[in-house]
Amino acid sequence: MPVITLPDGSQRTFDHPVTVDEVAGDIGPGLRKAALAGRINGKLVDMSHLIAQDVTLAIVTDKDPAGLEVIRHSTAHLLAQAVKQLFPEAQVTIGPVIEGGFFYDFAFHRPFTPEDLAAIEARMAELAKADEKVTRRLMPRDEAVRFFKDQGEVYKAEIIASIPDTDEISLYGQGDWVDLCRGPHVPSTGKLKAFKLTKLAGAYWRGDSRNEMLQRIYGTAWPDKKQLDEYLHRLEEAEKRDHRRIGKELDLFHLQEEAPGAVFWHPKGWIIFQALIGYMRERQGAAGYEEVSAPELMDAALWAQSGHLEKFGENMYLTKTPDERTYALKPMNCPGHVQIFKHGLRSYRELPVRLAEFGKVHRYEPSGALHGLMRVRAFTQDDGHCFITEEQITEECGAITRLILDIYKDFGFEDVRIKFADRPPKRVGSDEVWDKAEAALMAASRAAGIEFTLNKGEGAFYGPKLEFVLRDAIGRDWQCGTLQVDFTMPERLGAHYIDDHSAKRTPVMLHRAMFGSLERFFAILLEHHAGKLPAWLSPVQAVVLSITDRQDEYVRRVTESLKNQGFRVEHDLRNEKVGFKIREHTLKRVPYLLVAGDKEVAANLLAVRTRSGKDLGTMDPETFAERLRIELKSRGRQVLEG
RNA sequence: GCCCAUGUAGCUCAGUCGGUAGAGCACGUCCUUGGUAAGGACGAGGUCACCGGUUCGAUUCCGGUCGUGGGCUCCA
Secondary structure, eight states, rough: OOEEEEEEOEEEEOOOOOOOOOOOOOOOOHHHHOOOOOEEEEEETTTOEEEEEEEEEEEEEETTTHHHHHHHHHHHHHHHHHHHHOOTEEEEEOOOTTTTTTEEEOOOOOOOHHHHHHHHHHHHEEEETTTEEEEEEEEHHHHHHHHHHTTTOOHHHHHHSSSTTTSSSEEOOOOOOOOEOOOOOSGGGGGEEEEEEEEEEEEEEETTTTSOOOEEEEEESSHHHHHHHHHHHHHHHHHOHHHHHHHTTTTTTETTTTTTTTOOOOHHHHHHHHHHHHHHHHHHTTTTTOOOOOOSEEEEEHHHHHHHHHHGGGGGOEETTTTTTTTOOOOHHHHHHHHHHHOOOOOOGSSSSEEEEEEEEEEEOGGGBBBTBBBEEEEEEEEEEEOOOOOOOOOHHHHHHHHHHHHHHTTTOOEEEEEOOOOOSSSSSOOHHHHHHHHHHHHHHHHHHHOOETTTTSSTBBOOOEEEEOOOOOSEEEEEEEEESSSHHHTTTTTOETHHHHEEEEEEEEEEEEEEEEHHHHHHHHHTTTTTOOOOSSSEEEEEEEGGGGGHHHHHHHHHHOOOOOOOEEEOOOOHHHHHHHHHHHHHSSSSEEEEEHHHHHHHHEEEETTTOOEEEOHHHHHHHHHHHHHHHTTSSSSOOO
16 A cells, blocks of 8 residues: 655555556656656665555656666666677676766677777667667576576676675666666666767776776767757867867977977966966965975985885886986975975974975876876976974964965866875875874864865875865866875984974974976866966967058057066067957967057057957057056956956 | 877878878968958978888888877876
């Protein structure tokens, strides 16, 4: 006698057990048709799920995020079914839903080709059109293992064998194909109407690089064709704002074969880079940091003492010199800063000592990890180290966290996620010291009132850390800022201060970076703004354009004057039509285009146009300068273009 | 590091079933003096990533190396 309570609070009573599908049909034929799954007491189930008890039930359609997940998961199954039909020797493994779509990993004796992909997709379309019923059944674990082993599906058998005894094993079938799955799934394959296979890739079995390489097929799926097309369009748009592409278009930097993972900064890119440094110099100077510079090349012995050589050695560049010494190119700035701290006797009265450096570090990253400016082998950190007493940890961590979040706001990043990364397997320092460091950072985070998620085992080898994560235009997450508590390094490198009882004490060291890598932050900024950097960061803030050569003298004079006032301004006197010049500088994302024709020259004016095509009318050069000055000073919060 | 793809002019890309290559844009010269996203003509530009092999002959076929791209692993 199940009584079923619906989301709107209404109840339906049945005199026999009913399926979700029947309930949906009872509510209305339209809903029954649109239904993909049910949610019983908060748990997702199939349409065929039989309800015998009193429950609350919601019918899940494609309007529900969970419905979209069901569609994607079922499309992954459809993919596997198609692959098994076309390539019976291929073995299936796993096929989860991911952001934007799904993938399925297969073991196969040869790589899939783009032609295979097209054939698979075509077969999937046929199978969807056949509208095969999707059925669920339970099977005892041992029987399921045997069932898949008999079919040569050793990966599936391995997965089932690793499922705890207590969990039930459910199998889903559609047509001639059966797969292990927790479910739920769409009631029939006809519900899958809009999908596309997007790419092929390799992936390790169970994500372990010691395991064999499987072949992963990525795809995306949506409730309808329109949403699929919109998604594909979004991908295209994201590609247009790829920092590598914009870097080329705007002539900001380049990379070349001879220096994999190292950047050749062009004049315009370097202006932006320096603007970032200038900004950070100002902010951290105000926060009590003193800027220093430590050697890039130091004797390997120092890196052995710090523990870097042992824990980080495979990522370090080493060089042997004619004097038979081995030097290491610094992969981190901390040991250098400790040397500066420990030079001379330090008193507790001096603490906190805050040292900062725009330090260029080199790390030999695996070749496959390199990615534009996002992942390089030579990069610049806005690195800083605070030498403090244990009592100062909470306050100092709070100050750093507030500073980081405030700085991100200046660049338009409001949504920042914070992760707490605790002790990694490869580490230095005793467990007691780690307990203390983790507790201290945790307490400081709580005191600062920030929310964070746990990133297990991802701390630095010398201490736990907070990671500040930004999301880029294509939806990828990038760790930028970091804050680490370190009870180990000062000890290993022999740093001390004298406390108020004239005793030698070891300071606690905080490592922090806000941009993290300037190269990466630069790339994220470019993508975030699609190249349209705010004027205070733009390499060229305005271009003065002549219409004919009669304005040359005036244009030169105005440009010179603006330059003398500290603005980054160029002129364009080329023998081209004004439309051509406008187009070109707009494509170069120059914030302001200042046009001078005969009329403007006669009245000492400039016709001001923005890169987004807005006409701001005419104004005299002094007025423009004043307004631009305000915009730059407010870092874009007060914008000339309105 | 691993899997797959890929490397032709400054850029974006054609092309050569093996006989040393072409377009558009950019660049140079000239014509045009034109009012808010491409005016026109002519010209110059490439050891077809690098090293080997097969071949009378390789940019093209094969092998390797390096780089790049998409993933995996790793990470700021």
